[in-house]
Amino acid sequence: MPWLSAGSLQSLLNPSSPNGLPEDLIAAFLRHVLEALVYLHREGIPHMGIKPGNILIDSNGVAKLADLCFNSSVYESRRRDPGPSPPFAMEVSGTPYWISPEVLKSPTEFPTKSDIWSFAIVAMELAYGRCPVSEIPNSGYLKFRIAKRFQFSDHCRTPPAPEIRCQEMSGEFKNMVGLCLDEDPSKRPSPEQLLLHPFFKKSKGSDFVLGFLKSLPESENPAIAG
Template identity: 30%
Template sequence: MTNFEEDISVYNFVSILGECFQNKASVNLVKHYPTGRMLAVKRFHLDKIWDNISIVQQEITLTKQLQHPNIITYYTSFVHGPEVFAVSPLQAFGSCKSLLDSHFNEGLPELAIILIFKDIIEAVNYLHKSGFIHRAIRASHILISASGKASLSGLHYACPLVINGRWQRAVHSFPLSTQPNLNWLSPELLEQNLKGYNEKSDIYSLGILCCELANGREPFADVDSTLMLVEKVRGCIPGLLDCTTLPSKCDDRECQGDCDIEISLSRRGFSQYLHEFCYMCLEREAKDRPSAAELLTHPVFTLVNKGISLPELLKPVLPLSDKVSPNKEMCHLDHVLHMSEMDMPSCDWDFPIS
């Protein structure tokens, strides 16, 4: 097993991939000198994250505690000067959110969605059996490796189901930072009532994720947060937008902008299995939703042949490792530190802490 040292000198910083943790941290592409491997390193400046240092510690601890092939891992983490560094495998295709933004504005191919969901539900099932609720399942927290393996990140939003050695039927804690995740949260979590919520709230988030991957953006994307909450509590169930749920044309010429998007989506067609899968996850009542283990037996997964790979379905997108040019490497950390102070746009590489 490769040993990744807690020593900044063995990591050659190549470029900055983007920002995360509400722009208080950055994700960097690095080359590990001893092995020549390309890795991702997340840098947290202690001065910027001091108020959230416990969340960062929880993220690192939980990520190291959970061991599953479809949950992002940290090879090592260490402090260097005023910063915390966390080293993880390079997810060469980035996040699903970055794929939607850059190449698949109207949604991913159905088979790609199914392959991604197979991996992510495996991760969610493991997470629930380990006694945790994720509470932030969305496209920006789904990372894709060069081989096409999907991994779940964003674990700093997670909360335990086991408290003082006892498995709780429901929890009542509300995530400290919810704004980025509001549209994906379940009605019972948003209500914050005495009934509380359980791991089935993650199943609802999977349903919203399904809509997001299929249509390019999540339901309620342009809706006021209060109205979104009211609609969810009333029992409004979103669904996939395709030729079976949208009209093929619009006669109102004044709404051309939005209608162009809807007409484009209406030309797509998803299988009945995927529609059913999505609807099951988005049931208003948590008790009516299947568990993650039950979702793994859904017939939607029979649509994928073993010979189909996710990288093939994502073409023309290339994994990042194929784009890296050795002559663009930055050999000194000083250059990276200088660049991190510049006003750089994020490329939506949401690694575990975002």
């Protein structure tokens, strides 16, 4: 396997960009994630673990999806036995911030469109430096809140610290995320459709991404700075 020397998107958010990443950088990283989802979903495989810590960056500034053990085991089980899905391997009560409402309600189902919900939560986390509703304790109340449509104004109204302010995102970004957070999974766009969304016209090439990574202090990204 290749060595992904730049770490994960989570490592870029904390501590180097606690208030979020620039929008054109977010577009570049998310485009790479969508390209991975195009391949997975065409094979009928849901990732089921999309979050910044599972999006790794190589030395060329390309973001790649990691942590494929769960979905590959589901895929192999389905090939051998197309019957009922195997038990849900991820503990829903653990870190449900990125999990879609339909998976919270039925944790033995594996719809590929649940990845699109998680993708939108990651987009908001990259934009604002924190996961939506992450200030709420991980409890039944959180599961209630995460099953509702997110409002950008609600997300920015109570930042975790007075010095943290939400950056203003473009209308294209908000529209793209809103499409992905439809409570009806069938109405969410596919990865192919999202790649055509106007937001991804902001996406820049690997030289731009590498320039950003190399601009970070060595203590925050020693693999790139070196």
